[in-house]
Amino acid sequence: AKPAAAKDFKPTQADYQKVYDAIADSFEKEGYDDGSLAPVILRLAWHSSGTYDKKDGSGGSNYATMRFANEGGHGANNGLNIARDHMEGIKKQFPWISYGDLWTLGGVAAVQETGGPVIPWRPGRIDGIEAQQTPDGRLPDAAQAHDHLRDIFYRMGFNDQEIVALAGAHALGRCHTDRSGYDGPWTFSPVSFSNSYYDLLLNDKWSWKKWKGPAQYQDKSGTLMMLPADMALVQDKKFRKTVEEYAKDEDKFFKDFSKAFATLLELGVPASQMPEKAWEMKSQ
Numbered sequence: 001a002k003p004a005a006a007k008d009f010k011p012t013q014a015d016y017q018k019v020y021d022a023i024a025d026s027f028e029k030e031g032y033d034d035g036s037l038a039p040v041i042l043r044l045a046w047h048s049s050g051t052y053d054k055k056d057g058s059g060g061s062n063y064a065t066m067r068f069a070n071e072g073g074h075g076a077n078n079g080l081n082i083a084r085d086h087m088e089g090i091k092k093q094f095p096w097i098s099y100g101d102l103w104t105l106g107g108v109a110a111v112q113e114t115g116g117p118v119i120p121w122r123p124g125r126i127d128g129i130e131a132q133q134t135p136d137g138r139l140p141d142a143a144q145a146h147d148h149l150r151d152i153f154y155r156m157g158f159n160d161q162e163i164v165a166l167a168g169a170h171a172l173g174r175c176h177t178d179r180s181g182y183d184g185p186w187t188f189s190p191v192s193f194s195n196s197y198y199d200l201l202l203n204d205k206w207s208w209k210k211w212k213g214p215a216q217y218q219d220k221s222g223t224l225m226m227l228p229a230d231m232a233l234v235q236d237k238k239f240r241k242t243v244e245e246y247a248k249d250e251d252k253f254f255k256d257f258s259k260a261f262a263t264l265l266e267l268g269v270p271a272s273q274m275p276e277k278a279w280e281m282k283s284q
């Protein structure tokens with residue numbers, strides 16, 4: 001059958017489930033990082049949503065403006081061309097889906113398929129225009145600490161507990177010297193979603209890495225890393241309490257992550273564009 005065109009097709013939950021399945025099936029990639037594209041697709045979903053400003057409603061996932069050269073070229077988005085190009089292959093199979101829906105559904109699949117919690121998700125995003133691109137500087141700067149994290153995430157409408165919950169996504173993936181300049185994974189299992197980021201933050205021994213790259217921390221083994229912005233979560237008393245809670249209680253982390261991440265993925269999307277009730281996409 002020929003793929004349906006965007007304008008004459010009214011997709012149902014079953015159609016979006018097919019997109020989810022195609023994304024999930026496409027993650028595995030031998031020879032790429034730790035064998036999976038899930039972490040970089042998750043990062044695409046987050047960076048396409050985390051530009052939101054609650055003051056004027058600009059940014060967020062609605063318009064997928066990272067497609068355009070200016071926002072795509074922001075330093076924070078280095079390397080996400082890999083994720084966008086990969087998702088282009090899925091878009092070819094399902095041309096009716098908007099980029100915002102495709103990318104955020106990718107984030108849902110990345111979390112669920114690596115063993116994380118179910119993320120309630122709704123479709124409805126629409127492809128925007130170049131004029132809707134956000135200015136550079138809306139995403140967090142890894143070299144900075146708690147004040148900066150609060151500035152950035154309060155602007156999106158999140159609170160301290162949610163800042164800590166969302167950061168647990170760093171259980172997945174790694175830093176690349178040719179993208180951010182930083183190097184290495186946060187955990188020993190960077191393709192499995194867990195609360196180990198919090199456990200390592202608290203219980204591993206961290207020191208400055210001696211190298212020519214940007215200032216980052218390394219653990220005793222020299223394998224794992226933390227960014228200054230990660231370490232801020234144990235240096236700030238209030239953040240630290242939540243880190244301790246999530247290190248002890250993975251169920252609580254999963255519950256809180258699911259809620260905060262679902263909210264993140266809908267930033268900037270008018271409720272009128274989405275179905276009233278969120279869906280639970282079935283994992284593979």
Ligand code: DDH
Nearest residue numbers: 039040042046140141142166169173174175176179180229
């Ligand atoms: Fe992150 N992140 N992130 N991050 N992030 C990087 C990679 C990944 C910060 C900086 C970096 C979140 C929050 C923060 C993921 C998910 C999420 C890299 C390395 C940097 C730097 C990029 C590279 O070199 O390839 C900072 C700073 C923050 C913060 O201050 C809070 C959040 C909220 C999420 C989320 O998904 C909810 C993921 C996944 C990766 C791994 C990507 C990969 O390719 O692997």
